[in-house]
Amino acid sequence: DAGVIQSPRHEVTEMGQEVTLRCKPISGHDYLFWYRQTMMRGLELLIYFNNNVPIDDSGMPEDRFSAKMPNASFSTLKIQPSEPRDSAVYFCASRGLADTGELFFGEGSRLTVL
Amino acid sequence: GENVEQHPSTLSVQEGDSAVIKCTYSDSASNYFPWYKQELGKRPQLIIDIRSNVGEKKDQRIAVTLNKTAKHFSLHITETQPEDSAVYFCAEGGGFKTIFGAGTRLFVKA
Numbered sequence: 566d567a568g569v570i571q572s573p574r575h576e577v578t579e580m581g582q583e584v585t586l587r588c589k590p591i592s593g594h595d596y597l598f599w600y601r602q603t604m605m606r607g608l609e610l611l612i613y614f615n616n617n618v619p620i621d622d623s624g625m626p627e628d629r630f631s632a633k634m635p636n637a638s639f640s641t642l643k644i645q646p647s648e649p650r651d652s653a654v655y656f657c658a659s660r661g662l663a664d665t666g667e668l669f670f671g672e673g674s675r676l677t678v679l
Numbered sequence: 680g681e682n683v684e685q686h687p688s689t690l691s692v693q694e695g696d697s698a699v700i701k702c703t704y705s706d707s708a709s710n711y712f713p714w715y716k717q718e719l720g721k722r723p724q725l726i727i728d729i730r731s732n733v734g735e736k737k738d739q740r741i742a743v744t745l746n747k748t749a750k751h752f753s754l755h756i757t758e759t760q761p762e763d764s765a766v767y768f769c770a771e772g773g774g775f776k777t778i779f780g781a782g783t784r785l786f787v788k789a
Contacts, residue, residue, distance in 0.1 A: 596775060598776070598777070600779075607768075607779060607780070607781040607782055608723070608768060608779040608782070610776055610777070610778060610779075613775070613776055615775065620775070620776075621776060656722065656723070665728065666711045666713065666728065666772050666777070667713065667725045667728070668713075668715075668723075668725070668777055670722040670723050670724070671722065672721075672722050673722060
């Protein structure tokens with residue numbers, strides 16, 4: 566397996582624009598997580614899915630953020646409208662139910678909002 | 680809710696010395712405590728983990744200890760090398776989600 570795949574790797578956009586980040590989890594993994602990493606706040610859990618169903622979205626900062634998982638191999642995190650304070654690295658991670666608990670992270674999407 | 684405190688935020692050691700990073704957690708139901716290493720510009724990767732039914736686990740130069748009564752767990756790196764320089768995150772995974780500490784930036788000076 567190629568691991569967790571995220572796109573784009575880098576995104577630079579202007580304030581007010583819509584941003585869509587994409588993730589393909591490891592095949593067979595039941596859980597998918599979206600984290601945001603900043604210097605100030607570290608690794609924050611935004612939302613996670615189990616079998617494509619959102620389980621806990623309490624970490625989503627506000628209504629401008631939304632996440633979907635239409636099938637087992639694809640998830641999106643959308644920010645609309647984007648703001649400069651959304652600038653961060655967004656990581657997607659997956660794990661399997663029967664696994665040890667290890668999270669497998671993608672390479673991250675670095676977002677810069679001007 | 681879940682909360683993980685991690686100390687120190689920055690740690691600088693001489694090559695060959697030991698490094699210790701400490702974490703505390705709040706959720707008594709937590710039973711899984713992983714440690715991740717993140718090199719500059721890279722993704723976090725698991726380096727070692729421990730479950731609540733053991734007090735210590737070792738893997739070559741790294742070891743973790745867990746004190747469930749005090750809700751403390753620690754990472755110990757012996758004989759540090761320059762390639763150990765990275766950010767280390769402790770975490771707790773009581774349920775299906777993993778909550779991370781703020782991270783410790785480790786510098787190993789050659």
